[in-house]
Amino acid sequence: MINQVGQIMLYVNDQEAVLKFWTEKLGFSIISEADNGQGMRSIQIAPSKESGTSIVLQNKKIVxxxxxxxxxxxxxxxxxxxxxEALYQEYQDKNITVGDMVTIPGGKVFNFADCEENYFAVMEKINENE
Incomplete structure (x- = not known):
């Protein structure tokens, strides 16, 4: 039985530029790096070192x-x-491409793009106990 999402593979063209985006603009931490010496490098990042799920940046061409x-x-x-709202403003202040903030059945959400124009979404986590 699967009990947790461990890692999400993100295949990118420029690992250094994308790493810089995620760490410098979004504040993610580098969890680990591995390089086989033949061009196969993987960089594991997450919002914090305690995060349960991480993103692994992989070189799209090599893969x-x-x-x-x-x-x-x-x-x-x-x-x-x-x-x-604060995160939306922070991303705008950092010149990150963001979409409009919209309300969907689950709450408010907006999307943002990394330096390779990959789009992701951010949603306000509503406390279900309230």
Whole structure:
């Protein structure tokens, strides 16, 4: 039985630029790095070192050469925050591309793009006990 999502693979063209985006602009931490010395480098990042799920940045070109049939598309990710309005303003202040803040049945949400124009969403986590 699966009991947790461990890692999400994010295949990127420029690992250094994407790493800089996630760590410097979004404040993610580097959890680990591995390099086989032949171009296969993976960088594990997460919102904090205590996060249960992490993102692993993989070199899209190298992975494509190793596994030509692998789907290298960007996964649809939704992140949670406790203060959506503050985060929205912070991302705008950091010149991160953001979409409009909208209300959906689950609450408020907005999307943002990384430096390779991959889009992700952020949603305000509503306390279900209230």
């Amino acid at each position: 494509q050469e190793m596994e030509p049939k692998l789907n290298l598309g960007t996964p649809s990710l939704i992140f949670y925050t406790d203060n959506l």
